[in-house]
Amino acid sequence: MGICIIFTMSDHNHYHDVLDELNPQHRSLRKMIPDVYRGFGEMSKAALTSGALDTKTKELIALTIGVVAGCDGCIASHAQGAVRAGASKEEAAEAIGVSILMHGGPATIYGARAYDAFCEFADAAVGSAAG
Template sequence: MDNQNELFPPATSELAKKKAELAPENIEAWRNFSKTVFKAGALDEKTKQLIAIAVAHVTQCPYCIRSHTSQAMRKGVTGEQIMEAIWVASEMRAGAAYAHASIAMDEIEKKS
């Protein structure tokens, strides 16, 4: 299924080059930051990619989902691990909505 092009422009190397040319220092800093963040450290690269996939689903970034899923699979992450990470992200997003109900409850209590 490749319907993403209907809502979002494709991420092409040409577009990336044009964006980089408009802010070369910023893109260089971003690339260095990204390389540093995703290097193995206390967490291995596979774990970092699974975290990125989960966060990408919470932030709803289609480009990040595609990129980090692809990178994770190149690192040896399985489809099952990816789906499990997505379910963790789903639970956290739903849990946050429920947790924020306390704010609404606080307002309800003030009006009672």
């Protein structure tokens, strides 16, 4: 069983930091296996492009899968993507609620993390638009 670390409000930019921490690791591995990363990037773009479901809905689905998988990097990436696609805090909370229904107790931990990540990126986006 893994160890859960709960982040406090003092970790205001935690999910920005998660992405910043992962970027050099991804760059390093991407240099070694560029075709894999290129293929993953193409698949990601294809999967998240609007079709019958819009990009916002798809990012919220990906966010909730990150909750169920317990993946902070996925949560950070798709929280940011959902904000960029125009999702509201209410939409994020409701989507996370479905992951709690489907995954139970562990989703209450990662669901709270996902909502915190979403709010962090949403608040930053509002701050950027105002400034």
